[in-house]
Amino acid sequence: MTHRHRFMIPLVAVSTLLPLAPALGQAPERVRVADDARSFVLEPSGKPFRPIGFNYDHDAPGRLIEDYWHDEWPMVEEDFEEMKDLGANVVRVHLQFGRFMDAPDAPNAAQLDRLGDLLDLAERVGLHLDLTGLGCYHKQDVPGWYDELSEADRWAAQANFWKAVAGLCAGRSVVFCYDLMNEPVVPGGRREPGDWLGPGFGDKHFVQFITLDPAGRPRPEVARGWIATLSEAIRAVDPDTLITVGLVPWSLDRPGLSSGFVPDAIADDLDFVAVHLYPESGKVDEAIETLRGFVVGKPVVIEETFPLKSGPEDFKEFLKDAEPIASGFIGFYWGTPPDELRPPETIGAALLLGWLDLFREHLAPLADGPEQTP
Structure with a gap:
């Protein structure tokens, strides 16, 4: 089949098959934290599970999934099959607040229906989902009314988002986890009204503030209060x-x-810790030291990584050194399989091809790999 994507280097910032791949139409086993509080297992079988996979955050031209999943659904299906063939057992999908909420208390039914289709697709292909919510990546898609909300009202709207998403997903073991937000931050001081997003990276905003004014509150205290508000909505x-x-x-x-989201201050309120880590050339030891800082009595998943700032040898060293520490690795896939990048005609294509080959060789086998060490 001729693939329909054209290659593009992203702006940001993995298994063999599941230990026993589910039969067609059969729900996968649910993932839970293992009794050692450092890893994951499948329930009820108790088989070890190491989340290895991809961020499916946009397509090759940079469109977010909600930009194309209604009109180009076959492309989504093909991409999921390709990620499975590459050895993934988890796919991280990013959901935009403005696409899922028509008002602070009014979820968009059509988007929820399509999310339901995505759950069915992942189940059919044999992939678990990391559902990351509250995205505001494209500033032009953020509703004006959302940015005008007070902190309390914004948190309430975010809770309504998660109640709608989790209500749809409840009982669906195909969902590995809910990631409350991509890269939230408690600012160190007061921000201007409506200024909720961090600096853009290209045309996307990946960092988001959860308050505009800490008002003398310790920043980890604000983070914990926000996590508690959203977790309570989900657990309901x-x-x-x-x-x-x-x-x-x-x-x-x-x-x-x-x-402000200090790991040892917020870990008690989370089931596991997720960190985004892009090692730099010549600084692998520094990246590993940072990774160890997130080991605070819960499993640690490197939820984003990619050789964006490092050469292939340094990145291989990072993966090797991180393997005994991290409970999982999630890289990136933007819809162009390795065979379509070979032979690479640009530097960017060579980078992507090297990453995907590295994924298959070094990361995919880890889903059934050796136990971690302290």
């Missing part, structure tokens, strides 16, 4: 699915830049 309709939040690497309590 779904008592089982794992909950996490995607953290920037500068969430550690270190001098300088900090997100």
Whole structure:
């Protein structure tokens, strides 16, 4: 089959098959945290599960999934099959708040219906889903009324988003986890009214503020209150699915830049810790030290990684050194399989091809790999 994508390097910032791949139409086993509090298992079988897969955050031209999943559904189906063939057992999907909420208390039925189709597709193909919500990646798609809300009203609208999504997904074991938000931040000081987004990276905004004014509150306290508000909304309709939040690497309590989401201050309120980590050439040891900072008594998943800032050898070293520490790895896939990149005609194509080959060789086998070490 001729693929319909054209290649593009993204702006950002993996298994063999599931230990026993579900038969067609059969629901996969639910993922839970293992008794060692450092890894995951499938329930009820108790088989080890290591989430290995891809962020499916946009297509090759940079469109978000809600931009095309109504009119180009066969493309989504093909991409999921390709990710499975590459060895993934988890796909991380990013849901935009403005597409799912027509008003603070009014979910969009058509988007929820399409999300239901995505659950069915993942189940059929044999992939679990990391559902990351509240995205505001394209600023032009963020409703004006949303940015005008007070902190309390914005949190309430976000809770309504999650209640709608989790209500649809409740009882669906195909969902690996709910990631409350991609890279939330508690600002160190007061921000201008409506200024909820961090600096753009190209045409996308990946960092989002959960308050505009800490008003003297300790920043981790604000983070915990926000997590509690959204988790309570989810647990009201779904008592089982794992909950996490995607953290920037500068969430550690270190001098300088900090997100306020200090791992050891918020971990008790999450089922596992998710960190986004892009190692730099010549600084692999520094990246591993950062990763160890997120080990706070819960499984740690590297929810975003890619050789964006490092050469292939440094990135291989990073994966090797991180393997005993991380409970899972999630990279990126934008719809162009390796065979269509071979031979690479551009530097970008070579980078993508090298990444996908590395994924198949080094990451996909880890889903059934050796136990972690402390």
